Amino acid sequence: QQQVKQSPQSLIVQKGGISIINCAYENTAFDYFPWYQQFPGKGPALLIAIRPDVSEKKEGRFTISFNKSAKQFSLHIMDSQPGDSATYFCAASKGAGSYQLTFGKGTKLSVIP
Amino acid sequence: DADVTQTPRNRITKTGKRIMLECSQTKGHDRMYWYRQDPGLGLRLIYYSFDVKDINKGEISDGYSVSRQAQAKFSLSLESAIPNQTALYFCATSDRTGGNEQFFGPGTRLTVL
Numbered sequence: 494q495q496q497v498k499q500s501p502q503s504l505i506v507q508k509g510g511i512s513i514i515n516c517a518y519e520n521t522a523f524d525y526f527p528w529y530q531q532f533p534g535k536g537p538a539l540l541i542a543i544r545p546d547v548s549e550k551k552e553g554r555f556t557i558s559f560n561k562s563a564k565q566f567s568l569h570i571m572d573s574q575p576g577d578s579a580t581y582f583c584a585a586s587k588g589a590g591s592y593q594l595t596f597g598k599g600t601k602l603s604v605i606p
Numbered sequence: 607d608a609d610v611t612q613t614p615r616n617r618i619t620k621t622g623k624r625i626m627l628e629c630s631q632t633k634g635h636d637r638m639y640w641y642r643q644d645p646g647l648g649l650r651l652i653y654y655s656f657d658v659k660d661i662n663k664g665e666i667s668d669g670y671s672v673s674r675q676a677q678a679k680f681s682l683s684l685e686s687a688i689p690n691q692t693a694l695y696f697c698a699t700s701d702r703t704g705g706n707e708q709f710f711g712p713g714t715r716l717t718v719l
Contacts, residue, residue: 499648502646535713536712537696538710539709542706582649592639593664596648599646599648
C-alpha cells in the first residue's frame with residue numbers, strides 16, 4: 494500500500510521557470526511533511542518541511558503548499574536554476590519526534606538553460 | 607567532514623555471499639536507520655534502531671539483519687546475497703530531541719551478480 498503518491502516521475506523545466514511537484518497522502522494521522530533533495534551520488538538532504546497547521550511555508554525560492562482537506566501537498570521551485578536539477582522526494586510521518594518517514598517515489602527534475 | 611559515513615561506497619559481490627555494510631556517525635544522534643533505494647521506488651526502510659539495545663524491523667527487513675555495535679555505529683548484513691538486493695543503500699540518523707529530520711549518509715551502491 495503506497496501511502497504517499499508523488500507526481501510527476503520526471504520534470505523538465507526551463508531556467509527561470511516554476512517547477513511544481515505534487516504529493517498526495519492517505520493516512521490522516523500524518524502531521525509532518527518534508528521534502529528531501531538528492532543530487533547524484535549523494536544522500537537525500539532535507540530541503541523544507543511543513544506541519545498541517547499552516548497552508549504554506551516559504552524558504553527562499555522553495556515553497557510548500559499544503560491542502561489538508563484534499564490530503565495533498567506540493568513543492569514549488571520559483572525561478573528554477575540548473576543547480577536545482579536533482580531528485581526530489583516528498584515524505585510524511587506521524588507524531589512529534591516520529592522515527593518513521595514514508596517516502597514518495599521521487600521526481601527527477603532537470604532544469605535546462 | 608562527513609557526519610554520516612558509509613563503507614564501502616561501492617561493492618560488487620556474487621549470489622550467496624555474506625555482505626556487511628557499515629555506517630558511522632559523529633552527530634551524536636541516538637536513532638539510526640537503514641534504507642534501500644531502487645529506481646522509481648523511492649526510499650524504503652529496512653531496519654531502525656533507537657539505541658544500542660533497541661532494534662526494529664522496517665518495511666522490507668526480509669533477507670537483512672543489523673547490528674548496533676555502539677551509539678555511533680550501525681551495520682547492515684546480507685546473510686546470503688541475491689540479485690534482487692542490488693540497490694543503493696543509505697544509512698540515516700536522527701535525534702529524538704531534534705524533531706523529525708533525518709540526516710543521510712552518501713550511500714553504498716551494492717551489485718549482486
